[in-house]
Amino acid sequence: MELPLHCKLFLDVHLIPDSADVISAVEFSQSGEFLATGDKGGRVVIFQREPQGEYNVYSTFQSHEPEFDYLKSLEIEEKINKIRWLPQLNSAHFLLTTNDKTIKLWKVSERDKRPEGYNLKDEEGRMKDISKITSLQVPVLRPMDLLVEASLRRVFANAHAYHINSISINSDCETYLSADDLRINLWNLDITDRSFNIVDLKPENMEELSEVITVAEFHPHHCHLMAFSSSTGTTRLCDMRSRALCDQHAKLFEEAVDPANRSFFSEIISSVSDVKFSHSGRYLLTRDYLSAKVWDLNMENKPIETYQVHDYLRSKLCTLYESDCIFDKFECAWNGTDSVIMTGAYNNFFRMFDRASRRDVTLEASREVCKRRAVLRPRRVCVGRKKRESDVSVDSLDFRKKILHTAWHPTDNIIAIAASNNLYIFQDRHINRVFSKTFWAVFLVHSSLNLYTI
Amino acid sequence: MKPWPAVCPSNCSVRPLAPSPAQLAAWLQSQHTELSTFTHCNLAPSGRGAAPLIQHPASKHAYVAHHQRTEVTRVLGCHSCCRIDMFSKGTKRKFSDDGDEISDESLAGAQVSSSYSLQRQSLLDMSLIKLQLCHMLVEPNLCRSVLIANTVRQIQEEMTHDGTWQVVTETFCGGSQSPSERLVATEVLCRSREQDAEPKLFSVLSYEGCREEEVVTDETLCSVSVSDTASDVCLSESARHCWERDEFVEVDRDDEACESSRLGPGDDDDDDDNDDDEVDEEEESSRVDPKTMGQVFGTFEIKNSAPGPDSALEELFSDVDASYYDLDTMLTGIQSAPKMGPYDLLDSLAPSHGPPSIGSPSNCRSDLNELDHIMEIIVGS
Numbered sequence: 001m002e003l004p005l006h007c008k009l010f011l012d013v014h015l016i017p018d019s020a021d022v023i024s025a026v027e028f029s030q031s032g033e034f035l036a037t038g039d040k041g042g043r044v045v046i047f048q049r050e051p052q053g054e055y056n057v058y059s060t061f062q063s064h065e066p067e068f069d070y071l072k073s074l075e076i077e078e079k080i081n082k083i084r085w086l087p088q089l090n091s092a093h094f095l096l097t098t099n100d101k102t103i104k105l106w107k108v109s110e111r112d113k114r115p116e117g118y119n120l121k122d123e124e125g126r127m128k129d130i131s132k133i134t135s136l137q138v139p140v141l142r143p144m145d146l147l148v149e150a151s152l153r154r155v156f157a158n159a160h161a162y163h164i165n166s167i168s169i170n171s172d173c174e175t176y177l178s179a180d181d182l183r184i185n186l187w188n189l190d191i192t193d194r195s196f197n198i199v200d201l202k203p204e205n206m207e208e209l210s211e212v213i214t215v216a217e218f219h220p221h222h223c224h225l226m227a228f229s230s231s232t233g234t235t236r237l238c239d240m241r242s243r244a245l246c247d248q249h250a251k252l253f254e255e256a257v258d259p260a261n262r263s264f265f266s267e268i269i270s271s272v273s274d275v276k277f278s279h280s281g282r283y284l285l286t287r288d289y290l291s292a293k294v295w296d297l298n299m300e301n302k303p304i305e306t307y308q309v310h311d312y313l314r315s316k317l318c319t320l321y322e323s324d325c326i327f328d329k330f331e332c333a334w335n336g337t338d339s340v341i342m343t344g345a346y347n348n349f350f351r352m353f354d355r356a357s358r359r360d361v362t363l364e365a366s367r368e369v370c371k372r373r374a375v376l377r378p379r380r381v382c383v384g385r386k387k388r389e390s391d392v393s394v395d396s397l398d399f400r401k402k403i404l405h406t407a408w409h410p411t412d413n414i415i416a417i418a419a420s421n422n423l424y425i426f427q428d429r430h431i432n433r434v435f436s437k438t439f440w441a442v443f444l445v446h447s448s449l450n451l452y453t454i
Numbered sequence: 455m456k457p458w459p460a461v462c463p464s465n466c467s468v469r470p471l472a473p474s475p476a477q478l479a480a481w482l483q484s485q486h487t488e489l490s491t492f493t494h495c496n497l498a499p500s501g502r503g504a505a506p507l508i509q510h511p512a513s514k515h516a517y518v519a520h521h522q523r524t525e526v527t528r529v530l531g532c533h534s535c536c537r538i539d540m541f542s543k544g545t546k547r548k549f550s551d552d553g554d555e556i557s558d559e560s561l562a563g564a565q566v567s568s569s570y571s572l573q574r575q576s577l578l579d580m581s582l583i584k585l586q587l588c589h590m591l592v593e594p595n596l597c598r599s600v601l602i603a604n605t606v607r608q609i610q611e612e613m614t615h616d617g618t619w620q621v622v623t624e625t626f627c628g629g630s631q632s633p634s635e636r637l638v639a640t641e642v643l644c645r646s647r648e649q650d651a652e653p654k655l656f657s658v659l660s661y662e663g664c665r666e667e668e669v670v671t672d673e674t675l676c677s678v679s680v681s682d683t684a685s686d687v688c689l690s691e692s693a694r695h696c697w698e699r700d701e702f703v704e705v706d707r708d709d710e711a712c713e714s715s716r717l718g719p720g721d722d723d724d725d726d727d728n729d730d731d732e733v734d735e736e737e738e739s740s741r742v743d744p745k746t747m748g749q750v751f752g753t754f755e756i757k758n759s760a761p762g763p764d765s766a767l768e769e770l771f772s773d774v775d776a777s778y779y780d781l782d783t784m785l786t787g788i789q790s791a792p793k794m795g796p797y798d799l800l801d802s803l804a805p806s807h808g809p810p811s812i813g814s815p816s817n818c819r820s821d822l823n824e825l826d827h828i829m830e831i832i833v834g835s
Binding site for chain 1: 597605608609
């Protein structure tokens, strides 16, 4: 199915693979004007949307540095695990970035004017000879080249004994949570030396440990509700009003495993790798290894929709377990109207599901496919014989090329896909297109940026 | 926590120890024997009891057990792995003289079940190796380790229910194991990465060449010695001796092994149990998780602040356990010989294991050598 869209490719750089450039976090700002990416080397790159619609680099800074724990001989990686934007309150932009151990609040601000005409200092900043000053002047602000500065405002450290996997800003804009494998802490954005523990899954006896927290997120509207998912396939909704420690859940979302399909890998593939509330706040999207599920917050015993992302892998679980691919954590995303969900897969494929029409599409984000003004064709994975030339056989899937991080613009049909060290931004030129009719026609395309050269 | 499957003993954890080649061979022999009994049906699988025999319609010499129609389901998730769900009564039968009276169904059933056992065993082996080598990953991952450990537990429970666990016990322990021995995780090997290690060279991905149909029993590293208690698995004789050796363990600690905080991680952060408000953990807890599964998971803890010099030294020296050193030998062997293929890795681990683990005194001697080696690292000479 050909998609009649033209698209723009605004950067096409030769890529040099370097593991420090592998993108590990992608996040649009609350307005969608900015897109932040974090990589394994601890760098954050922020893109800004130009009036024409393209995203260009706005700012780059080193957020985290590697640390070394001398006592345990452990290196604490500088890899950025998550980025979350704060809602914009003034002309500056704030975002939280985190690695395994430390969360940082960054302020990104612009400066495009500078004062000139000081009395005591000359243009280079040197002190003037006072005896030579004959008149007074009032310094004036003159325009200068735009300078974007990123400054570190807060460091939230030493609160997590395990690796931080998620951060989420509360709708009250004052607090946020950070979750590691066993605990979730609540912070105030202004207070760095103190945090409250709200969930603690660590057992008395570590030998009994059988469940870890995988993702945690605040509800988009209700500041007292938060959800966290676990490696056992359960997602819990907690109400912070009922008690300070939310080990007891208010709701537990879990689907019973079909006994006929039960295997030794059932638990592993049921482990939830991402949780996202819908923009409306009514639904919850969870991603496990093979599927994505949409839950209604009012119904706990089963999801209202289940989408098979790559069910053809079900017969290959043993191999995937061997290669550790079965532990890959894929993210998922809602579109602005909560009508479409998106998630990544292998072979640089990512999938989108239209909830209303139940149609889905598989697309590829790779350099060979994404050329300037190219139209993305839907791809297909076939289990047996190829029906079409463009089909990809299950056995030829490249499991090293995985799309773990994806993000959708909060309102528009623009998506950001991270494939290794490449960032692809696709957008639909026809912003007002109605989804249900030509959903597949939307997307695709366009920009491919190699962060290495930035 | 949701138990899996229905009965989940809470203290079940796994700690393999590399067996001596002699022990391995004996165990493999028992495996083969066990499997052959399935096929030739000299004995009913243990714990099942005999099914009433009915005469095979085609020959008066052959008796077959009443074989229930079962569904073959995918259990291991591989296309080649199948399982007979209701393998209930065993297939007791006698071959007739002509040998052609075997019902196809039951033979196929027995073959499939033996294949299933092999698959399950190889999965168990693979999982244990993954747990052992988790420190060689590029980034330590507690979630992955927990999931692998849970998988191991499931397999153990199923093997216990099937009764195949008994065979392994008898082979290794000779029935003299203490049933109260805890099976703890392979944490020992899940230590913090050495600074100069090259984790990217060896990841568990070395199993790429290993196809799921292959039986890894020849290279199994795990001496999963089992006590007669269904839910507990105990260590092999010698390992247990070293396990209980308290030389380097403080008196007030449990008898179970602790490990050096320099090498491993395992310090429990009790400070978290304090005030919820308190964030900084300046006081390192001096209590160490006695159980090594705990220590595996402790590996993933991040020390947030340096303790005082005295307490640090105390931690370094107080809970060194000798029984890890034989495993340490293997690790050292691995680290010094990069770029090995999957089977090379497994081969090198077996021979590099110290003296036979049956004799405890010699094992302890080598442990002392290893202790010296580790002390050198700590002191940084």
